[in-house]
Amino acid sequence: MRNFRKSLRENKLCSTSFTAVDLELTSLDPAATQITSIGYVNGLGGRINLSSCGYHVINTSADLGQSPVIHGLTLDLLQQGEGLAEALQLLMPQLDKQILVFHNAKLDLLALDNAFKQCALPEIEVIYIDTLQLALHQLKKQHQVLPSQSATLTVCRQRLGLPVFPEHNALDDALATLQLFYAQLNEFGVTQEDSLEVLMHTHAVGRYRLG
Template sequence: MNSSKPTHADSMDLAKFPISLKALLETPLPRKSADLKSLDTLVLDFETSGFDAEKDKVLSIGWVEIRNSQIRLTSARHIVLDQPVLREHDSARIHHLRPETLRHIGISEEQAFSQLFGVMKGKVVVAHCCVMEKRFLQQYLTTNYGQAELPLVWLDTLKIEQYREQLRQVRRDWRLSSIRTEHGLPGYQAHNALNDAIATAELYLAQIHRLFTHESAPLHIVAEISA
């Protein structure tokens, strides 16, 4: 990390923010030329009650860390949130999260996002179709702290794959499971935040290897692809 760069927190009053969010805002971004293969990475997935960040809720969060191009399964975490679910039947059918599960083992949004901010610090963030995670994260920040964004570099395995296929002029199914099959990765149970995070981590490493093989993987190139 380049500690000489100004941070997002330099012009902000952080007194109202939780400690983990303050720390994240005060952490500088990595250099654009940094090699992704050596950067600490957080692979993230949200399961939500719908697609509208203003009306729907995050039901569960899953993440796993990558360090030195290796998935650290000991870092894997699955958090269930205690949320009122309007479409309870669909939530149970799609995400396998029953209302009683959310009530009995779920933690508050504040607790869940505070833990997430803590593990995000100093890491590049990867998600499959990261627009969903970004929208719900931004909505939470705006609603609770009047802060619309975080100093994060987001990488999107969906857009990385679309870039690869654009070079080959091929159109196909962009679901995570289908792209994994194309890369020769095994099947998995979808619509579970932790399963999806680990599945995305495996796909991300396969994509980076195919794009750069044994050469360095400049952060700015993959960030531009993911934009």
């Protein structure tokens, strides 16, 4: 943990590259869920690099359940998608070189871990930030019992005055998550000259081994 904190302390936010990642999944059950699409976008110095956007629809034969109703990815669309291993290989440079940003990191990291094992990809350790946990940290200061749905991506953005965005598309959600993260830094009073260590007390910064 000491080396982890040291690595966070040594890198200022202004020189740290972030990649927001979002997965659309077949279910919320970590043991059974399958990835149907992956979206990601990079940011540096408080700015979002739109030219870095990536979006991959995954060809899967998994039971879709109600996910097409939510995400709009029907079986026909998925059958035209990429193989999971191919999409993960394209995602790998982001995982290896950037600090990852998720909204609900636990679910997405478990799904990525299962996908890595399914595709027999080499293990990789990632550092991540969870905008959901950043929101919960602030909400718990104000509420003993959290209001229902108070930490969804949409509600978190509304609370910080961010514009409405199209929901349930992996790329749109990744863009929305990175915007939210930058707004949360401002809410916490964190500047680009600070390091990620200043967020450690929120329990929103962590590391995870995939594969």
